[in-house]
Amino acid sequence: MITLAGVCGGYGGLDILSAFELNVEPGTINCIIGPNGAGKSTVLKTVSGILRPRLGSIVVNGLDLVGKSPAEIVKFGVVQVPQRHGLFAGLTVRQNVMMGAYVARASKKRLDARYDELAGMFPIIGKRASHRAGGLSGGQRRMVEFARAMMLEPQVVLLDEPTLGLDPLSRGVIYESTRAMNEAGVTVLMVEQNVRFGLSLADTVTVMSAGRVVLTGTASEIERHPDLMGLFFGLAPETDQVAE
Numbered sequence: 001m002i003t004l005a006g007v008c009g010g011y012g013g014l015d016i017l018s019a020f021e022l023n024v025e026p027g028t029i030n031c032i033i034g035p036n037g038a039g040k041s042t043v044l045k046t047v048s049g050i051l052r053p054r055l056g057s058i059v060v061n062g063l064d065l066v067g068k069s070p071a072e073i074v075k076f077g078v079v080q081v082p083q084r085h086g087l088f089a090g091l092t093v094r095q096n097v098m099m100g101a102y103v104a105r106a107s108k109k110r111l112d113a114r115y116d117e118l119a120g121m122f123p124i125i126g127k128r129a130s131h132r133a134g135g136l137s138g139g140q141r142r143m144v145e146f147a148r149a150m151m152l153e154p155q156v157v158l159l160d161e162p163t164l165g166l167d168p169l170s171r172g173v174i175y176e177s178t179r180a181m182n183e184a185g186v187t188v189l190m191v192e193q194n195v196r197f198g199l200s201l202a203d204t205v206t207v208m209s210a211g212r213v214v215l216t217g218t219a220s221e222i223e224r225h226p227d228l229m230g231l232f233f234g235l236a237p238e239t240d241q242v243a244e
């Protein structure tokens, strides 16, 4: 369903990704792991159209996304939850979630019904609908971001480091919420620095280093790999301390 083949690309004419390959089956969770600076976020940004690859193809549900704008890609059902928090602190939870539907052009009735549906999946958006997003904890803000992405009834959700900066309890909530989205039929392509978390959640795992795939397999195959940490750190790029 999601196929990246021979993808090369990066920033300002400098390639970060080199011949990057990825296959994600419909209805599964794939997690990309790898050291800081490996190019994980760059993969997601290339799929969501923020970056245009220099070479290669990106096909989702038979549709080639290369050259499409981020807004068109959202309309095709591919929605990204970025690495950095992207809520409007001064707006309410409900206003933030509803913003996810700005391209949907659905009726107010339909959007209200969708909101109620999502409150079943992410209880916080029901309980705190009229609270300012700025007053929520990090984990709660993530829930609002997930709900905003789900407003569009996407087929694919891209999650960039969903547990970044969260305590174990909030990580548990992210775990359950990601599973719930997946069980609702969404294909998840996620990036995690927390390897244990990524392996516990994913069906399949892509290990990348310095813009390349170094290993792919099921989560249990990757978990049992005798030298996972060696692959990680042995092939880490010299630029891996670059701040996000």
Ligand SMILES: Nc1ncnc2c1ncn2[C@@H]1O[C@H](COP(=O)(O)OP(=O)(O)O)[C@@H](O)[C@H]1O
Pocket (backbone or CB within 6 Å): 011, 016, 034, 035, 036, 037, 038, 039, 040, 041, 042, 043, 239, 242
């Ligand atoms: N906006 C940008 N402009 C130029 N270089 C960037 C930009 N964003 C990331 N990079 C570089 O691309 C490489 C991969 O970054 P990134 O995909 O964010 O890695 P990861 O998500 O795996 O930590 C790094 O060397 C980083 O410095």
Ligand SMILES: [Mg+2]
Pocket (backbone or CB within 6 Å): 040, 041, 042, 083, 160, 161
């Ligand atoms: Mg990143």
